[in-house]
Amino acid sequence: MVRVGILGASGYGGGELIRLLKRHPEVRLVGFSSRRHTDKALFEVWPQLVDERMFKPQEEVVAEAEVVILALPNGIAMELVPGLLEAGKWVIDLSGDYRLPPEVYEAWYGLPHKSPALYREAVYGLPELFRGEIPGARLLANPGCYVTAATLALAPLAAGGLLEEASLVGMSGVSGAGREAEETFFAEVNENLKPYRPGGTHRHIPEMELNLARLRAQGRWPRTHGAQKGVRLSFIPHLVPMTRGILVSAFVRLNEDLSELRLEALYREFYQDEPFVFFTRALPQTKGTFASNRVWISLRKDERTGLVQVFSALDNLGKGMASQAVQNLNLMLGFPEGLALDREGVWP
Structure with a gap:
């Protein structure tokens, strides 16, 4: 089983990621972090999840994970990704930091890019179009919704x-x-x-x-x-x-x-x-x-x-974010593409 950690797990996308990964047969969710909820139980932040594990400090999650999924605000991933890749982690980034060429990113997001050279290593994670590039990728930019x-x-x-x-x-x-x-x-x-x-x-x-x-x-x-x-x-x-x-x-x-x-x-x-x-x-x-x-x-x-x-x-929060990240994780690591994912919706 692959060890997966989530940084930024108190946002809507992070909560949906946890729900999906908890049922993934090839994933062991080793930790999840939140700037606001460290040492709180998961069910206190996401009451729909029956889970008493605690939110951990970011450093602990990274240390235990092989794959790190970043569900963080724009501008934070580009500071973390260089160190994560250097430590040998696979990274799936749900923000906009590696979706666009750095000069385009800076013009539209109003932020200076902290690791522009890594854009050339990032693979764009829309499987229906870029499926051939995703297997084996170390840095994947998950698309916007x-x-x-x-x-x-x-x-x-x-x-x-x-x-x-x-x-x-x-x-x-x-x-x-x-x-x-x-x-x-x-x-x-x-x-x-x-x-x-x-x-x-x-x-x-x-x-x-x-x-x-x-x-x-x-x-x-x-x-x-x-x-x-x-x-x-x-x-x-x-x-x-x-x-x-x-x-x-x-x-x-x-x-x-x-x-x-x-x-x-x-x-x-x-x-x-x-x-x-x-x-x-x-x-x-x-x-x-x-x-x-x-x-x-x-x-x-x-x-x-x-x-x-x-x-x-x-x-x-599904194909527009969390479930697409799981689809990409499956392709990156050689699992069946649809593992732990739903083709049918739920009537809310």
Whole structure:
């Protein structure tokens, strides 16, 4: 069994990671840390988990683990990763620190990158596109939640050379903002719906564009540090009064006029061997992916305007974060890819 530790286990993604790893037959969860909850029992922080083990200091977790999963705020992983790799650990980072080239990261996140040279060693962890690079990787950058939904929604079009620009509208449950964010307070979100970070300012935009640019230049199976061919996206996220779930609606004018039937055939062929991508005529809904690792995609063509409409739903704490990290861990270490993961959702 592989020894796994989690740093930052008191956030929503960390809690979901613990739930999944506790049932993983090839994992021994040796420890979990939190800056605020050291020496508290796990069930005190996550009452849904029946576990009296205590949160440990970060140093103890690292010392005992072979694989370290970082569920920490942006800017912290880049300080820890050099030492973790030097100590021979495998690292899965759930923050944005190694998803983007350092100069792009600094421009969009407003933080100086502390270990820019390691970006070239990082593998981008979206298995449905980068599966060939993940086995054996020592540093893996787990994608963002909006990014996973948007990238998989548009990947067949980008890989087929049909996409240059798109407009996207995203809707996210409040857990996507984090456990300590003021905008998640009940009085702020109940009976309310609001956009945020409009005008092309959301920090996930360059990550979406980078993925689609890789696909446009390299085709079906791109490499993290391979060629790119530019894609432009307009993206507006919204906060929805629900706990978890993401729905992305994309609007695309293609380079080639394809019928809806041909587009559906393109998507079915692209994802035919992907166990966690559910492409169907039925329109996706977030309840259909709740607590699962599944992405639900559908499309329509607006014959009047010629625009193609693509819809993608996932659980932001599942495929958008924690369960995708477990999927990546399975691939990194040679376990069956779907081990400890759910294809079916739970009706909340």
